[in-house]
Amino acid sequence: MTVPTKPTPRTPEPRAAEALPSLPALHEPVISWFEDHARDLPWRRPEAGPWGVMVSEFMLQQTPVSRVLPVYEQWLARWPRPADLAKEPSGEAVRAWGRLGYPRRALRLHGAATAITERHGGDVPAEHAQLLALPGIGEYTAAAVASFAYGQRHAVLDTNVRRVIARAVAGTQYPPNATTAAERKLARALLPDEESTAARWAAASMELGALLCTARGERCDRCPIASLCAWRLAGKPEHQGPPRRAQTYAGTDRQVRGKLLAVLREATAPVPQTVLNRVWDEPVQRARALDGLVSDGLVEPLAGGLYRLPHS
DNA sequence: TAACCGTGGAA
């Protein structure tokens, strides 16, 4: 038998810049397609302003556009400026959030509005670092607000853009489960040099992922860059890596929390524990879920076994 | 890093 005397030589690092398709070949068709096919969404209209953009980004975190639209309209009509929301108890934000899901986002949006009112004179800050410092705003949302609302040049890496880049450039069906440094580097390399072009590219590549380059049932026949898409040219190989995280829901604390909060959202007066008890039979899990909501600041306990949405 | 955090529609 033979013993390997040397480790197999490593594949050379892909030379990012030279391995990429010509950038204008990518940017121009996508931006041109966007100009013809972009949806007329309320947060894209000039009157939305930075606050409208920011509210939409909070609501769109893990939530489809169709479900955000009505809540967004009501929200902006009621709280047209950050200071209007900051004046309200946080529980009103949770109530108005309705059934969008992940209600901690409502709490954080209220907290962000408060911070904007106190620290930024009531105006949504334009700097990425200042946005990132606000509650509920991470790398993606900071870049999105800076790009969409202020026209700045940032890599706006959401699930849509990640999928478009994975397919068109990296040649894989899906991006990795968690955003990697390599993805960020590639996205930055793909960014047009000119600021306003970069901002349009961000919106256009995201829309491409939302409308055509979708997770399932992609419409390559209408895609403006189908002819240079690495994944399509490779014959659309199926996803190789570990299975994409399958989320369970039935029977979890999340489901119980959702049921408890639904009761409190609908109530106009404090709710007795006995009423909350009806939403879930198993007492240990029910208590754990309620405690979690209280410690998260989504529910306020009162004396006498009463509960309500927070008045702070 | 991985688990946790809601909800509903489409396939």
Added chain:
DNA sequence: TTTCCAAGGTT
């Protein structure tokens, strides 16, 4: 019916 997934953030 079940599974997938949707403009993520926080711990």
